[in-house]
Amino acid sequence: MPGKTFQETIPSGRETGEGAGNQDIAGRHGPRCIALTGPFGSGKTTLLEAILARTGAIPRQGTVAAGNMTGDASAEARAHGMSVEANFAETTYLGDRFSFIDCPGSIEFLAEMEGVLPGVDMAIVVAEDDERKLPALQLILKALEAQNIPRMLFLNKIDREARGVRAVLDTLQPASAVPLVLRQLPIWEDGRAVGFIDLALERAHVYHEKEESTRIDMSDHDRVRELEARYTMLETLADHDDDLMEALLEDIAPDPGQVFGDLVREMQDGLICPVFFGSAEHGNGVGRLLKALRHEAPSVAHTRKRAGLGDEPRVQEVLKTLHTPHGGKLSITRVLSGTVADGDVLTDPRGAENRVSGVFSLLGQQVSKRGPAQEGELVGLGRLDNLMTGDCLSGKAQPSSGARSYPYPVLALSVRAGRRQDDVRLSAALAKLTEEDPSLIVRQSQDSGEMILEGQGEMHLRVAQEKLTGKFGLVIETGSPAIPYAETIRGSTQVRARHKKQSGGHGQFGDVALEISSQDRGEGVAFSDRITGGVVPKQYIASVREGVLEALQKGPLGFQVVDVAVCLTDGSYHSVDSSDQAFRMAAIQAMREGLEACKPVLLEPVLKVTIQCPTDVTARVNAIVSARRGQLLGFDARQGWEGWDEVQALIPQAETFDLIIELRSASAGVASYSASFDHMAEVNGKAADQVLSRTGGQAAA
Incomplete structure (x- = not known):
């Protein structure tokens, strides 16, 4: 039973402070890999720094302001003060080994997070009390939910909170598909959080700046608060445990082991998202979070099962690729089963064999050579030049493919x-x-x-x-990329052209009569002939067609001509001077003259665009579309996304170049879109004049 197992693992009275714990279970789960996720600016990198300092992986905790943190050490990250790629670090806590992956929080780098998720055991979602970041939090949680990643939420910046954590949870809950379950209560003093009450252990602790908290006696007032909050937590757990529900209905105090067992099982099964809090900047709550990870984070066996890998004896997942200045290509790899050592041969999904040239440990920008990697560890593998991010490697032929999809480029x-x-x-x-x-x-x-x-x-x-x-x-x-404009004609004409040149010896002679007419939009170019009596010999008709198509590559307005029908109706030839080249040149001359007379018109590509945005900015999005010569087709609620809409529209491709910048500005940085070609449409008036003035063409009369 879950309760019995948890009691065996975590005996009562096991800790005297936030960071204390039993050494007898150290390493039982093997190395585990944790993703740090959350909206931009929520404090993920600061939390990683606090964890590394608390566990002794680094001598002291750096800060963003000082630019001396282990994570975000690249020149680009420090220049912009934000994570722009995944950062990796490993550490040991009370004998248990952990690898942490600090993921960027901006939607523009969301693929970085999604790329590493297949190899992590669980995620810590770092959030704060900022309603403006709720849509961004929802993006993060949706990505985790899509890959069935177990998760905890760390409510950061508790030292700045102006309201109760339960009120904050009410604000954040719409972003999560599963209940956010409060695991702690803050202890307030003069409007400041000075400690916490653990609702599972029913113990109170007081914070110490960047050090372990210490246990204190709970006041009568806090005891009342704790009982109420704990009952709420138990009610949520009881939704998936009939025995616990029966105990609550009969007013029987549940067994502590059963409570802990339910917390672990329901989190690992993705039924709940436990919520812890603290201040990463001050190191508050970090020890309790580490304690929860140590006892509650799933093992790599759980991750293998989630990935459908079963009991394959040797599997590694390439989570990211780096090109280092001196060490060459480095494949960041999670060892999901077996071991990997320098010189090992691994088979990629394409059946090719790849020899490992060095195994490396990771701590921010620091890469150091190490011995063989064991199951569960996150390491860098050197110089595997044929590998790609997403590859699932094995020691046998034809491993499962790790092919991934990436978001539409905007x-x-x-x-x-x-x-x-x-x-x-x-x-x-x-x-x-x-x-x-x-x-x-x-x-x-x-x-x-x-x-x-x-x-x-x-x-x-x-x-x-x-x-x-x-x-x-x-x-x-x-x-700015060039827009693939085109042109077509509105009218029709008949035109005749003769190419004749005499310069001693054989001359050149080709004579053609063409009918040029427009076609419906999207029908393309059609060429035919109605030649009778051999006035244009059959061997030259192909050359006439070649000349027609060549002339259509650049019409009177300077663009490719589309949706035109051309028919060769008449012509003449010379038995000595006619040639393929002469008839090709005659056709080009006829087309150039004829197209000028057929009322040429500019065409532009129009895209069908689907915009995803929070509902409260849908009206602004509609206005943006209209201002960009777009045609609104309608909008509806985004399926499975509470508080989001999808707007459908037709927008000229020329108006979509910086569309995403305006959409993100209107939506606190979270709106996005996808698009596909729909049709070519005529451009008239001022818009056409602007295009032709840039390209040197002339507007049609």
């Missing part, structure tokens, strides 16, 4: 080397960037030939540019 830049000699270096650097961060996409535009870098927002692409210039030492130039 912002794009054209990128080119500032120095011609750097073209090859730029391509190599972009390849490494996308290896490190697969949510960055690099593609070559088929229309303009530009190199396009796509990402999750303004900061995401800014950091990528800073890495290109700082980490890779490149000079780059960026701009």
Whole structure:
């Protein structure tokens, strides 16, 4: 039974302070891996620093202001004062080994968090009493829920709270699909949280700055508060435990082991999200959180089962790829089963064998060589050049694939080397960037030939540019990607053109008559002929078609011509001077003359856009769409997302370049969208004039 197991593991009277514990169970669960998640600015990196200082992994706790923290040590993170990539650190607490992954909180780097989740045992969600960050918290929790990650919530900055924690929980609860279960109560003194009451252990503790708390006697007033809050906690647990429900109904005090067992089981099964609190900056609540992780975090066996890996004897999951300045490529890997050592051969999902060149431990930017990695450990594996983030490796052929999907890119830049000699270096650097961060996409535009870098927002692409210039030492130039405009015709005409040239010897002669007419939008280009009597020999008709298609590549307005039908109706030839080249040139001349007379009109691509946003900003989103020449198709509640809407609209592609910047500004940084090509539409008036003035074309009359 869960209660019996927990009693055996955590005997009563086991601790005298926040950080004390029994050594007899040290290491029972094996190394565990914990993700630190939460909205931007909630204090995740500070919490990691406090944990590392409390456990002795670092000599003292650094601060964001001083720029001396273990996490966020990259130049880009410190320049912007925010996490821009996952940070890794390992430590030991009372004999148990833990790896922590500090994940960025901005939606622009959310893929960093989602990428490491398959290899973690559970997550700590760091939050604060800020209603403006509720949608961002919901994004984080939804990502965890989607991958069935067990989670605890750490309510940070308790020293700044202006209201009770239960009121805060009422605010935060809509962001979570499962109940937020309060595990502690603050002890207040002069409006300041000076300690906490553990609702599971029914004990009170007082904080000490960046040190272990000590146990104190509970006041009569706090005892009343504790009984009320504890009963609420038990009621929630009883929703999944009939025996506990029966005990509560009969007013029987439940067995402590049963309570602890339910807390562990229901958290690990994703039925509840326990809530702890403290102040990462001051080190308050950190010891109690570590104690909970030590006794309640799932083991790697639970994670294997969650991933459907069963009892495979040897499996490693590549969570992230790094390119280090001196050590080359480093694959950050969670050992889900078995061991891995220097020189081992691992099989990737494509069936290729890869030899490990060094096993490394991780502490922020510090990478040091170590011995073999055991089951449950998070390590770096050196120089596995063929591996990709998401690969699931094994010691046998054909392991399961770790293929992942990444969010739709919402912002794009054209990128080119500032120095011609750097073209090859730029391509190599972009390849490494996308290896490190697969949510960055690099593609070559088929229309303009530009190199396009796509990402999750303004900061995401800014950091990528800073890495290109700082980490890779490149000079780059960026701009807005070209819009694939096109043109078509409104009218029709008949035109005849003759290409004739005599310059001694054989000359050139080709004569064609063409009918040019418009087609319905999206029908493309059609070529046909009505030649009779051999006035244009059959062997030259293909050359006429070739000339027609060549002329359509650039019409009178300067763009590719689409949705046009061309028919070869008549012509003539010379038995000596006619040739494929002559008929091709005649067709080009006829098309250029004919298209000018057919009332050319500019076309632009229109995208079907789905915008996800909090309901309270839907009206502002609608206004943004309308201001960008968009057509609103409607909106509805976002399925499975309380307090969110989805807005459907048609928006010209030219108006979507910086759309995400305005959407994020209107939604506290959480709105996003996806888009797909819908149709080509005519552009008239001022909008057409602006496009043609930039490209050197002339508006149609």
